[in-house]
Amino acid sequence: xxxxxxxxxxxxxxxxEFLLEAIKKKLESSGYHITTSNNVHDAYFKLNMQKxxxxxxxxxxxxxxxxxxxxxxxxxxxxxxxxxxxxxYLPEKELYNMGYSIGKAYxxxxxxxxxxxxQKLQHLLLST
Amino acid sequence: MKTTQNTQAxxxxxxxxxxxxxxxxxxxxxxxxxxxxxxQVYECSESLHSAILTSDWLKxxxxxxxxxxxxSIMGLDELVNLLKYTEIQSAKNKExxxxxxxxxxICEKNNTVIDAIRKHLRLMENGKKYxxxx
Numbered sequence: 309x310x311x312x313x314x315x316x317x318x319x320x321x322x323x324x325e326f327l328l329e330a331i332k333k334k335l336e337s338s339g340y341h342i343t344t345s346n347n348v349h350d351a352y353f354k355l356n357m358q359k360x361x362x363x364x365x366x367x368x369x370x371x372x373x374x375x376x377x378x379x380x381x382x383x384x385x386x387x388x389x390x391x392x393x394x395x396x397y398l399p400e401k402e403l404y405n406m407g408y409s410i411g412k413a414y415x416x417x418x419x420x421x422x423x424x425x426x427q428k429l430q431h432l433l434l435s436t
Numbered sequence: 437m438k439t440t441q442n443t444q445a446x447x448x449x450x451x452x453x454x455x456x457x458x459x460x461x462x463x464x465x466x467x468x469x470x471x472x473x474x475x476q477v478y479e480c481s482e483s484l485h486s487a488i489l490t491s492d493w494l495k496x497x498x499x500x501x502x503x504x505x506x507x508s509i510m511g512l513d514e515l516v517n518l519l520k521y522t523e524i525q526s527a528k529n530k531e532x533x534x535x536x537x538x539x540x541x542i543c544e545k546n547n548t549v550i551d552a553i554r555k556h557l558r559l560m561e562n563g564k565k566y567x568x569x570x
Contacts (some may be wrong), residue, residue, distance in 0.1 A: 326469065326476050326506035333465060334458050368501055397501065419508045423457045 315361045315433065317341045321351040321374070322366040322395070330422045338426040348372045352380070355387055367396035375408045393432065449552045451511025467560060470553050476506055477550055481543040488539045496526040496535070512549060518542050
């Protein structure tokens with residue numbers, strides 16, 4: 309079980325920069341330290357430089373989808389233990405039908421109200 | 437509830453409630469986000485247009501998909517529905533003429549939104565947080 313005290317640094321990866329800024333502002337006002345990336349290459353660099361406590365990862369992105377990126381994160385010794393929240397409009401069932409499995413990741417359905425995100429985050433992390 | 441509604445009965449084009457709440461009514465944050473959103477709306481129109489003109493259905497689908505959360509934050513419900521429709525149709529039916537028409541409607545509405553946001557930013561510069569502040 310992950311409590312808030314365990315989560316300080318969060319890497320948020322999404323190609324929607326407006327949404328990224330909104331998430332960053334909201335979560336920072338709740339006491340988290342947020343790093344953002346709008347593409348997987350930049351995220352990969354920041355991931356290895358900073359080793360965040362949590363990664364919030366959009367699934368549909370142009371260069372590589374979030375689930376493929378998650379498998380890279382999980383395959384690296386230094387990052388494999390970082391919890392991941394996958395964010396998508398696609399229902400989990402549809403992802404499964406596309407041949408993807410979210411594995412041990414958490415799932416956050418889009419669209420979500422950014423203002424409710426801190427509570428949503430806590431609920432997600434405490435519910436397992 | 438503060439929106440972009442003016443004193444006449446014109447429907448609100450966009451709604452800043454969610455954005456203001458995210459930024460705890462930080463006016464600088466709101467301005468920066470509105471500027472960012474204008475850029476994003478331009479890019480959205482350009483990407484949708486080039487996608488449909490080249491019948492790049494995947495690009496059309498992904499562009500629509502990508503922009504839905506931002507448009508939702510800005511309370512652009514009609515455009516959100518059009519983007520959702522575009523996302524679905526570009527994955528299923530792929531009817532060129534119909535989707536060209538939809539893209540043109542979205543781009544026209546995008547232009548109207550950009551104009552309205554620019555107007556709102558000018559009002560903010562003049563010290564009026566909302567257009568109906570007198």
